[in-house]
Amino acid sequence: MQYSKNFYQIKSNKDIFQKLLKEKDIIGYYNLPFQDINQIEEYAKTIKQKDIVVIGIGGSSLGTYAIHKFVRHNTNDKKIHYLESTDPLDIMTKIKKINLDDALFIVISKSGTTVETISIFKYLHSLVQIDNSNCVIITENGTKLDKYAKEYNIKQFEIPKNVGGRFSVFSVVGLLPLAIVGVDIKNLLNGCKMIYNSFFNQEKYYDLLMEKGRFLVENKNRFNINIIFSYSALLEGFNKWYIQLWGESLGKININGTKQGLTPIGLLGPVDQHSFLQLIMEGTRDKTVSFIKVDDFEHDISIPNISLKYLEELDYLNNIKFNELINHQADATIEAVQNLKTIPYDIITIDKIDEYNIAKLMFSYELLTSIVGAFVQINTYDQPGVEAGKIILKEKLSKQSF
Amino acid sequence: MQYSKNFYQIKSNKDIFQKLLKEKDIIGYYNLPFQDINQIEEYAKTIKQKDIVVIGIGGSSLGTYAIHKFVRHNTNDKKIHYLESTDPLDIMTKIKKINLDDALFIVISKSGTTVETISIFKYLHSLVQIDNSNCVIITENGTKLDKYAKEYNIKQFEIPKNVGGRFSVFSVVGLLPLAIVGVDIKNLLNGCKMIYNSFFNQEKYYDLLMEKGRFLVENKNRFNINIIFSYSALLEGFNKWYIQLWGESLGKININGTKQGLTPIGLLGPVDQHSFLQLIMEGTRDKTVSFIKVDDFEHDISIPNISLKYLEELDYLNNIKFNELINHQADATIEAVQNLKTIPYDIITIDKIDEYNIAKLMFSYELLTSIVGAFVQINTYDQPGVEAGKIILKEKLSKQSF
Numbered sequence: 001m002q003y004s005k006n007f008y009q010i011k012s013n014k015d016i017f018q019k020l021l022k023e024k025d026i027i028g029y030y031n032l033p034f035q036d037i038n039q040i041e042e043y044a045k046t047i048k049q050k051d052i053v054v055i056g057i058g059g060s061s062l063g064t065y066a067i068h069k070f071v072r073h074n075t076n077d078k079k080i081h082y083l084e085s086t087d088p089l090d091i092m093t094k095i096k097k098i099n100l101d102d103a104l105f106i107v108i109s110k111s112g113t114t115v116e117t118i119s120i121f122k123y124l125h126s127l128v129q130i131d132n133s134n135c136v137i138i139t140e141n142g143t144k145l146d147k148y149a150k151e152y153n154i155k156q157f158e159i160p161k162n163v164g165g166r167f168s169v170f171s172v173v174g175l176l177p178l179a180i181v182g183v184d185i186k187n188l189l190n191g192c193k194m195i196y197n198s199f200f201n202q203e204k205y206y207d208l209l210m211e212k213g214r215f216l217v218e219n220k221n222r223f224n225i226n227i228i229f230s231y232s233a234l235l236e237g238f239n240k241w242y243i244q245l246w247g248e249s250l251g252k253i254n255i256n257g258t259k260q261g262l263t264p265i266g267l268l269g270p271v272d273q274h275s276f277l278q279l280i281m282e283g284t285r286d287k288t289v290s291f292i293k294v295d296d297f298e299h300d301i302s303i304p305n306i307s308l309k310y311l312e313e314l315d316y317l318n319n320i321k322f323n324e325l326i327n328h329q330a331d332a333t334i335e336a337v338q339n340l341k342t343i344p345y346d347i348i349t350i351d352k353i354d355e356y357n358i359a360k361l362m363f364s365y366e367l368l369t370s371i372v373g374a375f376v377q378i379n380t381y382d383q384p385g386v387e388a389g390k391i392i393l394k395e396k397l398s399k400q401s402f
Numbered sequence: 403m404q405y406s407k408n409f410y411q412i413k414s415n416k417d418i419f420q421k422l423l424k425e426k427d428i429i430g431y432y433n434l435p436f437q438d439i440n441q442i443e444e445y446a447k448t449i450k451q452k453d454i455v456v457i458g459i460g461g462s463s464l465g466t467y468a469i470h471k472f473v474r475h476n477t478n479d480k481k482i483h484y485l486e487s488t489d490p491l492d493i494m495t496k497i498k499k500i501n502l503d504d505a506l507f508i509v510i511s512k513s514g515t516t517v518e519t520i521s522i523f524k525y526l527h528s529l530v531q532i533d534n535s536n537c538v539i540i541t542e543n544g545t546k547l548d549k550y551a552k553e554y555n556i557k558q559f560e561i562p563k564n565v566g567g568r569f570s571v572f573s574v575v576g577l578l579p580l581a582i583v584g585v586d587i588k589n590l591l592n593g594c595k596m597i598y599n600s601f602f603n604q605e606k607y608y609d610l611l612m613e614k615g616r617f618l619v620e621n622k623n624r625f626n627i628n629i630i631f632s633y634s635a636l637l638e639g640f641n642k643w644y645i646q647l648w649g650e651s652l653g654k655i656n657i658n659g660t661k662q663g664l665t666p667i668g669l670l671g672p673v674d675q676h677s678f679l680q681l682i683m684e685g686t687r688d689k690t691v692s693f694i695k696v697d698d699f700e701h702d703i704s705i706p707n708i709s710l711k712y713l714e715e716l717d718y719l720n721n722i723k724f725n726e727l728i729n730h731q732a733d734a735t736i737e738a739v740q741n742l743k744t745i746p747y748d749i750i751t752i753d754k755i756d757e758y759n760i761a762k763l764m765f766s767y768e769l770l771t772s773i774v775g776a777f778v779q780i781n782t783y784d785q786p787g788v789e790a791g792k793i794i795l796k797e798k799l800s801k802q803s804f
């Protein structure tokens with residue numbers, strides 16, 4: 001007698017870990033924490049321009065924005081401008097704010113031929129002289145953009161072939177613009193290393209991330225929406241970065257031919273208590289919520305000890321620090337959610353607002369994404385679904401120009 | 403023999419229309435298009451300050467932001483600042499950008515005792531003298547904030563009792579700050595009236611909105627996520643406003659005790675082609691998509707007719723206007739989605755970027771929300787689910803201050 005099986009089943013944690021151990025020699029993002037950043041730091045020091053213009057879309061700008069937004073209050077006085085949309089009014093409004101004669105243009109495109117990026121780069125050529133004095137190019141080795149850079153002797157940095165756009169924030173893609181505006185990129189990588197070591201040594205973050213990934217996968221049909229509810233306006237960029245990472249990595253057809261996809265949503269507290277929270281509380285039970293709190297905002301201000309006539313009932317707010325208020329708001333929302341006993345949630349607390357902590361958060365989300373992708377048996381690192389639109393666009397435009 | 407029934411069933415379009423006809427004499431937002439705006443316009447003309455500070459959260463600021471973001475390029479040189487989050491770093495960063503001695507503070511709170519709003523208002527008192535020369539208050543009649551305004555002779559405008567926060571953009575809540583920065587509020591109301599008349603005369607927008615609402619309700623369990631994919635960066639505020647309107651109105655327990663709730667998502671094209679689009683294309687089929695395009699951006703710029711060495715393959719972009727490019731990108735994405743034949747979508751085209759058109763869009767979304775709410779038999783206009791957290795917060799803070 002023989003018995004063989006081909007059941008689709010959720011793999012064991014051990015299987016997943018083995019898969020990730022193999023993957024980390026192939027997929028580039030895992031090893032970015034250990035790269036040599038001397039060249040990036042040295043180059044960053046030479047930059048004199050005040051306006052840093054990042055021309056790049058999706059993975060070429062979201063991670064930089066996420067980190068800069070979070071630690072901006074501790075950076076230098078250079079400003080980053082992001083040109084990515086092809087909306088003409090948006091481009092014009094943003095360019096008005098740039099001193100083109102004192103700007104460094106950082107052109108970022110993994111493929112070297114991203115339509116939005118090259119279109120905007122060309123448009124800038126019609127406004128200002130662009131050459132090796134005010135331009136740096138970040139692309140894969142051997143792309144046409146790389147050849148362009150070499151032809152005109154423009155400083156060029158390489159995106160490793162095995163690092164995908166949405167996993168590239170800790171490569172030169174994010175590190176270069178961030179180093180230029182004074183972000184401590186060494187400390188960023190230290191945060192990544194901490195998570196990396198804890199996970200691959202099967203310590204605390206191994207348990208946390210495997211448990212969370214497994215829960216999300218086992219309940220993916222019941223809870224198909226994963227919310228991040230961040231209690232700090234400084235995490236707005238992180239939320240956007242998470243949406244790309246989660247949506248584009250996990251929205252895939254798997255090896256069994258079934259469509260997978262957990263839907264990411266980013267909320268900001270307390271603002272979204274006055275918006276989306278009602279839907280969480282009384283709506284369909286199709287959502288998980290990860291609350292993110294910041295323990296110490298450092299720069300603090302308090303509600304003064306004054307009484308406004310007729311508004312005395314709110315005097316219980318007096319002398320409270322805003323740092324405490326926002327965390328009490330988070331705790332109150334969490335308690336209200338907890339009391340329902342029907343909504344899966346977890347809480348991530350960030351100790352303080354610095355490079356080390358945001359890197360820990362982001363690198364752990366990258367690992368979580370890899371874990372979930374491995375569980376549902378998809379290719380977490382490609383994005384075949386967006387090719388169809390690109391081909392149609394090229395057809396439309398090519399036809400038009402003749 | 404007797405036969406009676408109490409089946410839960412989706413009501414007919416006629417039933418829903420009858421319900422809305424009755425509702426419009428009770429729920430205030432329906433009649434805002436017909437209000438007298440003389441007083442608002444006259445007052446707006448008297449404002450000399452350059453920095454307009456809106457202190458209000460959720461429905462007290464989202465609609466204003468949505469409209470201002472859309473038509474800003476045609477407004478005067480006054481700037482609107484939004485203070486809403488209790489994040490201390492966010493408050494400090496925003497206040498740094500305000501000239502407190504040349505600022506008008508518009509305090510907006512329907513209940514008059516919104517924690518975030520009063521906390522920030524109090525904090526501002528510790529920085530600058532606030533009195534009837536630089537402050538205006540918008541609240542319901544009879545609230546404690548209203549009494550405070552009267553006590554200190556501060557200019558006060560009334561939010562009608564039957565206009566809820568998320569439906570208040572076309573009341574004084576939105577109209578006053580918008581009029582001050584030079585938005586043509588008469589034209590806003592004209593846009594609303596156009597939709598109102600078409601709908602209640604059972605013309606074009608009756609058919610469109612009833613069909614769409616009915617489809618969303620009939621398929622709500624299959625497609626529990628409703629995406630708006632806006633192809634203009636100027637619609638970023640509209641997307642956020644939509645998320646509040648949809649989530650907070652429709653996330654409810656209905657008359658049969660079942661949890662309802664369609665989940666709103668706002669995307670921006672082309673940026674989110676490099677993020678969320680993969681999930682739409684290959685992910686689980688649980689989403690509907692409403693594409694929004696802007697036909698004419700008016701202020702236009704083109705990709706210059708230059709060839710970059712090695713990048714000649716992209717010369718098909720030369721001479722193309724960005725206005726055309728972004729619309730071709732929208733069309734290409736729509737075509738790619740259409741080719742899948744498994745994703746329900748519709749397309750809304752905005753003729754031009756002005757007050758009339760954004761009001762049409764927003765008022766039609768308010769009506770659509772009312773239609774869907776009526777179909778699923780909920781109270782579209784309350785938000786009982788957010789009270790639990792508020793009570794817990796008050797307990798936490800009151801305990802602390804003694």
